[in-house]
Amino acid sequence: MNPRHHLDPATVLAFATGTLAAEMSVVAAAHLECCAQCREQLRSAERLGGVLLEQQGSPPSEEHRQAALREAMLGRLDAAPPAVARVEVERSRVGSHDPDQLPSALAPHFGTSYRSLKWRWMAPGVHCIRAPDLPSLIMLKIAPGKCLPMHSHGNSELTQILRGAYDDSLGHFAPGDVADLDSEVEHQPVTTPGVACICVSALDAPLVFSGWFARKLQQVFKL
Known part of the structure; x- marks a missing residue:
């Protein structure tokens, strides 16, 4: 496949940071499995996301509950494998192309x-x-x-x-x-x-x- 229509950069960034809605993430992952151009954009988005997280300042001291929630979210992001790595794992599972096989990202749902x-x-x-x-x-x-x-x-x-x-x-x-x-x-x-x-x-x-x-x-x- 050589796709001519690609994910919007904002969609790629949301996928990279884990903020894209679950159903949207499934479709985005299915596209990323077959699109080298969008996978490269995903790598760039992950690098950008890492820089932005490093530059985040502390939230106002009076918002302790919001700060705790934010720290928990960042911890989950740090513990999760990079989005591009997840896509590469899914692509490796496919192996040789079987015309009857659905994209790996769709398998858990269909x-x-x-x-x-x-x-x-x-x-x-x-x-x-x-x-x-x-x-x-x-x-x-x-x-x-x-x-x-x-x-x-x-x-x-x-x-x-x-x-x-x-x-x-x-x-x-x-x-x-x-x-x-x-x-x-x-x-x-x-x-x-x-x-x-x-x-x-x-x-x-x-x-x-x-x-x-x-x-x-x-x-x-x-x-």
Whole structure:
């Protein structure tokens, strides 16, 4: 894979410091497994994060409880392996490429293989699986040539393309590409002909649909 769409630098920094939401971290890790460019950005972010932590001053003395919480958080960060090291460990587990194998970052939430996925019907041509431990982490399978409803985002969306591809106003997204979107983006993905598009998405707020039918489906499937 040679991804053309990458993680936003702010996302990489949040991943490096452990402040990225859990469901977003899973998608980011899946992208990092296949993207050398973003792994290099992650190394730079970890170096920057180390400098910033060294430069942090002591909090005001009257905020003892907040200071204790902060020290505990920093202690956990110091004890944890660097983010880039975690990604490299996951990549080493993959070994030789097996086309049926899901990215290692997704395995704890969806299983290890595509063939074992148990899809749930969501709409004509659209199936999904919601991670049982992270409800905002969703895998989607969208039929080729399918036009999804126009939508924007309540806050952030992070989507990694696993198989197939789609096009929208931001360009062509193929396997390995990641869509790192915020509330300013409104788009309407159209999957390319040939094979179904399989992707994994994380949301930290509901999508915002313009059509009434899509809004009805949103109430049912809680997207």
